[in-house]
């Protein structure tokens with residue numbers, strides 16, 4: 001297999017405002033194979049399974065086992081990792097995640113290592129971003145608890161560590177320094193793992209891996225230059241007759257080809273589209289947001305999305321005791337939460353949000369006595385609307401939601417701008433950049449809400 005540098009069409013270089021990135025070293029013709037990563041060079045639940053045996057029949061999850069391995073072989077300060085197997089790969093990973101919101105959130109909990117500027121930014125996140133960050137933080141603590149219990153029960157795992165400062169007591173106690181190291185390990189997994197077929201079931205949570213070289217690719221919202229070549233189902237299963245049996249290609253070498261129809265010139269940065277994620281998810285999971293310019297969202301040049309859960313919940317609460325019944329109905333029908341608004345023309349609320357607002361404006365007495373058949377008929381598409389008055393009522397509430405968002409975004413943008421105008425000494429080097437990301441999250445709220453308000457006022461039918 002040709003995996004040497006001379007066969008590679010890409011290399012890692014500094015990328016402006018994004019750490020490292022993957023760049024073309026030569027002209028790359030359409031569909032060319034960019035590089036192939038051998039199965040044994042990837043870190044995943046299969047390549048680590050021999051080192052981390054199951055505990056009471058239960059393996060650690062892929063995130064837990066990969067992050068535990070990184071933790072046990074974390075390089076010391078500016079040095080190299082001493083892991084005999086994956087050390088040279090681990091040494092290429094980012095050395096810190098100080099700018100990542102999960103680091104700020106865990107540090108707040110630990111009440112240590114807290115950078116005051118990080119804590120300040122944490123207090124200025126839009127509510128939907130804060131709640132996504134809380135959910136991510138909860139996932140982090142769950143994994144850390146599971147890893148600590150695992151190592152405490154199997155102390156010989158510590159013997160495999162290439163670090164001098166690892167012992168089982170540190171896992172038992174979960175000291176702050178080890179927890180901080182685990183944040184580093186966990187964030188490497190969360191920001192760098194990709195889909196990789198290890199299990200016959202396409203949607204199995206086992207299907208993920210850390211993959212050298214590919215993991216230098218930064219995200220672009222529109223184009224993806226890189227196409228992972230997953231073995232086709234027909235190649236995975238050799239079962240013309242008899243029971244299905246998978247071949248050894250499951251979990252095989254991983255090839256990446258150019259996804260471009262034209263030749264890529266040398267020195268071009270190659271991007272990988274991580275998914276069609278809204279900015280709040282990119283910010284919370286990966287620590288950055290897509291850049292866009294004023295008016296881009298309104299013109300549909302890029303997606304603008306706002307989650308309005310907290311404001312809509314306030315509207316339900318304001319209904320008094322009937323709110324609980326409304327929530328139960330929405331839960332039963334699968335429409336509670338995940339309420340969003342979008343700037344793509346014509347700017348609009350999501351169908352889920354419309355459905356919730358329609359119930360909010362049903363008569364309390366009808367809700368109380370389970371007489372919401374007309375609302376259900378609209379949900380099922382059997383009837384277009386409940387009545388013209390009812391439509392007007394929820395549209396008015398939608399307008400109020402937009403006004404709340406606009407007011408809140410404006411005051412936060414003013415607050416953040418004041419911070420920029422008061423330059424301070426000794427700021428962390430990532431501060432300005434993350435301040436820009438947080439400002440962009442608020443600007444998105446402002447622009448989406450303004451566009452949706454315009455749609456409501458001009459009578460757009462959703």
Ligand SMILES: C[S@@+](CC[C@H](N)C(=O)[O-])C[C@H]1O[C@@H](n2cnc3c(N)ncnc32)[C@H](O)[C@@H]1O
Nearest residue numbers: 017018019020191192215216217218219286288
């Ligand atoms: C898979 S890694 C990509 C390589 C990474 N830039 C590095 O230096 O190793 C994902 C991380 O890269 C950064 N990143 C990716 N795409 C970005 C973008 N479009 N803008 C800014 N940062 C980006 C984020 O920090 C993200 O968590």
